[in-house]
Amino acid sequence: MCDTLVALPPATADGVVIFGKNSDRPYAETQSVVRHPGGRHGPGATVRCTYVEIPQAGTTYPVLLSCPDWMWGAEMGANACGVVIGNEAVWTRETLGPPALLGMDLVRLGLERGATARAAVEVITDLLEAHGQGGPCAEDDAGFTYHNSFLVADAAEAWVLETAGRWWAAERVTEGTRNISNGLTIRRRMDLAADGLAAHATDRGYHRGEGPLDFAAAFGAGPADVDPYSRQACGARLLEGQRGAITAESMMDILRDHDSGICMHGAFRTTASMVSELRPDGRHRHWMTGAPHPCQVPFTEARLTDMQTAS
Numbered sequence: 001m002c003d004t005l006v007a008l009p010p011a012t013a014d015g016v017v018i019f020g021k022n023s024d025r026p027y028a029e030t031q032s033v034v035r036h037p038g039g040r041h042g043p044g045a046t047v048r049c050t051y052v053e054i055p056q057a058g059t060t061y062p063v064l065l066s067c068p069d070w071m072w073g074a075e076m077g078a079n080a081c082g083v084v085i086g087n088e089a090v091w092t093r094e095t096l097g098p099p100a101l102l103g104m105d106l107v108r109l110g111l112e113r114g115a116t117a118r119a120a121v122e123v124i125t126d127l128l129e130a131h132g133q134g135g136p137c138a139e140d141d142a143g144f145t146y147h148n149s150f151l152v153a154d155a156a157e158a159w160v161l162e163t164a165g166r167w168w169a170a171e172r173v174t175e176g177t178r179n180i181s182n183g184l185t186i187r188r189r190m191d192l193a194a195d196g197l198a199a200h201a202t203d204r205g206y207h208r209g210e211g212p213l214d215f216a217a218a219f220g221a222g223p224a225d226v227d228p229y230s231r232q233a234c235g236a237r238l239l240e241g242q243r244g245a246i247t248a249e250s251m252m253d254i255l256r257d258h259d260s261g262i263c264m265h266g267a268f269r270t271t272a273s274m275v276s277e278l279r280p281d282g283r284h285r286h287w288m289t290g291a292p293h294p295c296q297v298p299f300t301e302a303r304l305t306d307m308q309t310a311s
Helices: 103-113 117-131 197-203 215-219 229-240 248-255
Strands: 004-009 019-028 030-034 046-048 054-055 063-066 076-079 085-090 149-151 157-164 168-173 176-178 268-278 284-289
Touching: 004 085, 004 149, 004 229, 004 248, 019 085, 019 149, 019 248, 046 103, 054 117, 054 197, 063 103, 063 284, 076 103, 076 268, 085 103, 085 157, 085 268, 103 117, 103 149, 117 149, 117 157, 117 168, 149 176, 157 176, 157 215, 168 197, 168 229, 176 229, 197 215, 248 268, 248 284
Parallel strands: none
Antiparallel strands: 004 019, 004 176, 019 268, 030 063, 046 054, 063 076, 076 085, 085 149, 149 157, 157 168, 268 284
16 A cells, blocks of 8 residues: 655765655556656646646646556656655545545645645645545446655755645655655644644544644544554664665665565555656666566666656
């Protein structure tokens, strides 16, 4: 059900930011690596996402995406500004809404409209509050629905953004390692949050109103403490075990790991994988599989030399 990981200096070997994601999807689903050019769009322009049409931004950036073939959005990707995003399914105490924006739509929209990781977080949260999230997340299963968490990174920092309906919290990561799987992980440390988040949690009975809000404990559908045998915990240990020496190649090895379940086989399988190396000088590199099982297929470099940042 997906794992997204990031390592920042001093955890990396070369002082760069390393990002990785396995996209775990229904067995029969296919996923393709696609590019979309940026552009400028006039007043009144709209864009049709998977289920809903929304206003288009004035400027969009070129993007490289790994997309389930049936939907408009993307499981993961990068833009010409050096921003990368991956999302995760999460289940929360908030009601699952009608068809609206999918988490995968928000990945693509964040990349098309965000010139930095922080800007992409703001794009996603603004759109989430304006349009909501919801709708079937599998082509042939109308009952497969979920909310989303995101890991957003550029060459300077990363952000974990977790959502519950239209509510959200975000944590900034400036060094070391961080990973997300399929549960809420933000606790009392919130660098950004939806206006009125604590009051809403109190009104709904998620929070007693005493002390700082614990986002995962208040909004999560399950226990807030991470199971030590979960993919979330295993991913954190795999990152920690290579602290100071993490490279793109070692991130690929983590995505191939079977003991943790990160490389998934079965009714849900790792349908596609991505690793990115984000450098302060802008010489970013991205590798994608575009096919199932990173343990069986090579990561191929996806060059962005033909993609120019809009001025």
